[in-house]
Amino acid sequence: MARPRIIPDETVFVALRHMLATTGEKTVSFGSVARATGLAAASLVQRYGSREAMIRAALMSAWDALERDTVVADSGADTVQGFLKALGGGGPDATDLALLAMDFRDAALRARAEAWRRQVESALARRLRDADAAAMLFAAWQGQMLWHVAGGKGFRLKDAVKRLG
Structure with a gap:
């Protein structure tokens, strides 16, 4: 064939x-x-x-999709929980954030991650009315996602949101 x-x-x-x-x-x-x-x-x-350029292009494309998904989640969710849940995705096309973070030695990929973090923190700060709380919640959310992959399920993000908001 x-x-x-x-x-x-x-x-x-x-x-x-x-x-x-x-x-x-x-x-x-x-x-x-x-x-x-x-x-x-x-x-x-x-x-x-090159192989490296092919992998980089695939990861850049995933960052493009994640940024678009973040704009949609930001415009469609009124609450912190709704926003983070929308970003969590979970569908078949959901971006695996751990995959996107696989190589921050690449300056362009690292810059994309930093820009996305600022985008998410800004959306959280608008909902929480507190930039410091938004930064802490972002870190907790990302930590939860990382440890969830490793099997940890003890931390409940909604409890942290209640304490911050």
Whole structure:
């Protein structure tokens, strides 16, 4: 069967991010992404230039989606809990924040993370009317997400929101 000639970048990125999340960065190569997408490895090389550039492009695309989701959550939720719940996603297309934080050695990815943090803290501060409380809640929320992946379920974010608000 012939390989498809045209596959959109976003289709490649979804497959690549799935590989990163399930099997880790070491398994990502032009060959493995080619097998996952049906696109020729040579086409991936031509499109992205290097393995690192391909991974970076996939992560940048995920940051784009997360920023759009944050704007939607900010405009659609009146409460702190509603806003954070909307950002938590959980659907099949939800961005895995741990995946996005996989390599902050890249200055551009780190800058995207810092800008998103400011975006979220600003939305929280408008709801809490307190920038310091917003920063603390953001840190608690991110810590909860990190430890939830590791199996920790003792911290309840809604209790922290009640104490702050």
